[in-house]
Amino acid sequence: MANFLLIPMVVRKGEEVSVPNVCNLPLDSATMVLKKAGLQSVVTERRYDQIIEQGRIIIQEPLPDTKVKKGRIINLSVSLGPEKIVVPALSGLEFAKAKQIIDRLGLMVGDIDTIFSDSIGEGRVIQTVPEPETEVKKGDAIKIILSKGILLKTPNLVGLKIDSAKVIIKNLNLILGSITEVEGTGEKGTIIVQNPQPDQLVNKGDTINLMVVK
Secondary structure, X not given: OHHHHHHHHHHHHOOEEEOOOOOOOEHHHHHHHHHHOOOEEEEEEEEOOOOOOOOEEEEEEOOOOOEEEOOOEEEEEEEOOOOEEEOOOOOOOEHHHXXXXXXXXXXEEXXXXXXXXXXXXXXXXXXXXXXXXXXXXXOOEEEEEEEEEEOEEOOOOOOOEHHHHHHHHHHOOOEEEEEEEEOOOOOOOXXXXXXXXXXXXXXXXXEEEEEEEO
């Protein structure tokens, strides 16, 4: 009689079940599904994942459809979602250095545009899209806007003496053109007219012509 009762108990104790697939389920749902199957669960890790949403199961161990004994603990890996990266401030950096930083952060260089700048030299970063301090996902592309060179505007030379104007023109990589003496009020050698006029857009190497008091 004792043997008759013992055998069914041993069979039940060793009963096997097929592990259900809980991958991509929210943790609460996964725990419930496993519990209904007579299994236990434990979270063994939480890690970033570019595909699986935060709070959902990335992988389980043992794998789905594995035959295990009832009561077995199933190890679960839970997603923290895509890793967030803060866009760094790259303005003023040479492109090669900016790309190195972007690559090191696990981001990618996306589109590259070039425009003239009023302060940043040629080949250096003016702006990024998204802007610095913006949170993006690891692997996202960052658009880079590079300088085509500094956009020059003609300085206001009216009222200056020739010697002072020469220094300013040279420092701006412009060229002093003709100097025409004309009748006018004011001290001799004082600039009264310039061409191009002040604040006109010019390029390096452009010429500025002057009229001065005779």
